[in-house]
Amino acid sequence: MVNYLYDGTFEGLLTVIFEIYERKAAPAQIVHATAELPGLFTQTILVVTNEVKADRVWQGLGKKISATAQTHLYKAFLSEQPQIGMLIYQYAQLAFASTISIEDNFAADCVRELAHLNKQVFRESHRMEAFIRFQKTADDLYYATVAPDFNVLPIISKHFEKRYADQRWLIYDTKRHYGLYYDLEKVSQVNLEKEVTDRSGNLPADILAQQELLYQELWQTYYRHATIPERKNRKLHLRHIPLRYWKYLTEKQPSR
Template structure:
């Protein structure tokens, strides 16, 4: 399955020169018999499927990625080959029916990996193309509510990944980190890390989805891993691969974390709410301590007591 960091690099406006919104064209009626569609699992592939639906005027019974295709007893799904130019036309054309923010929510809904995400995106887009008004706030519709909820969940996961990623430095000057988010958020966090760590080579590996982001000091690319490939887990990286100073960096980070902590104000319930347990195995400060923690002594107080 191909992946992209952004859905498509297309303009984000569909307005007339005078600045007024362009007229909303109506979607063609889907008068043909419903069909089952199959695609390669990419977002560009799904956009190509949307084009095919209206080109054939045949509503979807189902839209399935190739790895999960379930054919009927007497019918086989229609395989739609991904066409990037067609996908680009669809992506740009959506702005005639929705705002850039609403269009972005569709991309977020796709990255959520919900089992029915394809039909959900189709129903949302179809509703938008048949409405004379913007549907983004039409929460009476179940599809609008679900897309908004998924976009909100993706936003929270993106924020957490940007805060909880912990890099380790290897002997060849590569900073790597392993994550295992609930949703496919790597395309969403790529701009943040590209901008913040522009002066170092880094790799962020998604343990669950077997692919990662690699920045080589010039650009950020997607690197694909075969299913079953041994992944660079924080607890499983060979000491010979790490920079010789990495254990010291880890101890320094843990020491800093311990010293800024206030034991008297400890609230584990609140702590777990802000940092869920599922993230702990990849956080340096949550790993077993290699040195015993001792509070910083007040030197001036010690001298007065002596």
Template sequence: MPPFTGPPQDYTYDGTFEGLLTVLFTVYDRKASPNSIQPEARVQGGLFAAPAPVETSEALAARVWEGLANSMDAEARTRLYHVFLSEDADREMLIFRYVDLALRADRDIAENYANADVRRVQRLAQMMFREKHRMEAFVRFEKTQDELFHATIEPDMDVLPLIAAHFTTRYADQRWLIYDRRRHYGLYYDLTRTDVVQFETATAPKASGLSATVLDEREPLFKVLWQAYFDHVNIPERKNLKLHRRHMPLRYWKYLSEKQPRETRFAPIPNKQPPRNGGLQLRAPEGEE
């Protein structure tokens, strides 16, 4: 890999992953290292710095992506994509430094944990995996009058591209929409394919739930049934709120049906008697007492 001979530049791109890959191609094509790589919408130039805009090319992006296979395996490339979706403030420069290190190394760098950038990439990829897993577990749909199942999420990271396949496979027999309130876009499945849909701020859903006027008339019953199931499988004696919040962080609760105020008061299943002599006594079947 030849050294950088041109003056460093402040690259800007359109904010897409393909755009970032195009920037990487441009860096090595011009032999000019980046001072910074910033999305055009959030450019913060210096007093004497002139931005160097890079137009996205899908052909060049594909060329870079395929070329990286010569220096890293598929899992390492996937981690770079996850780092991009993490929306970390330094994600562009972190990806560049990781790629540059991989291209100049004579061995696989994936486990070179002595390098801070390798550790950071691994850490962000792990955080993205946890966020993806949580979204797959915590999404709660509401059924509308036109047979659309709608869910609102607000994840810390941009996980929609990673959970699309899961929900497309699991809910292939129903129309659904998962809306990311923070990023104003969503995934829509129409029984044949899943598409990315954009929302303008003025037309996007405003709250965690839909208006009662557009919900299916049975939706309140579904909610009560789900809450009743959650309450009955709960074991009060084993309550551990600290552990519960670790696995189900508080920031997700406003989108979970089981965490909303109860419309019907919970009554325990009458299959237990008060403890006798410190032990739990089950009620005997009728006719056997």
């Protein structure tokens, strides 16, 4: 039994799966290279990501499961759960060994657990698409910060690229310290040396566009006046907009 370490990328995990089959050495654990591993007598292998090997595994899976199932597998990976490496390896092992589709084989723990994680990640990505609010800076950049439960930026990128195709924007994940920047042509991953927002996700007033604070105040005023106190239903409201997402909403912030 071998502990396999990788760089935390999806391609890195696929490379690990390739190495497991090539070495014929079953994994004890498959974890990020920074993880602490117990046990003194288990061999540990650091696997370097290899795109060719990763692609061979991905193409091989494509012959065993549908494109939709592959997408779900990737979304489950974005959950970042500690056991995700082993779950995906077990799923791949099951798929490669089976002569029929395993996609609906929920009797298998790995299939059932990955389906559950896929749903959780999808729900979080949908909420990010709904609740992200941009602030306009003086140089016409629309900036938003998020700290989602799962690493959903890679799967919400297309939504914002299509919806805001005519403006530059940056969505920055303060939990994972990277963001997506759209320059009117393509989306690129960026890392900021210094994060510029406060704990509430607000940019400093001196770098905002001249009218941004006014627009925020107008929206907050509209929200307050559109609310009918007698018809408030906090329980229903929290069901649709859980409390942890309020920090993204302009209408929920105190006036500046």
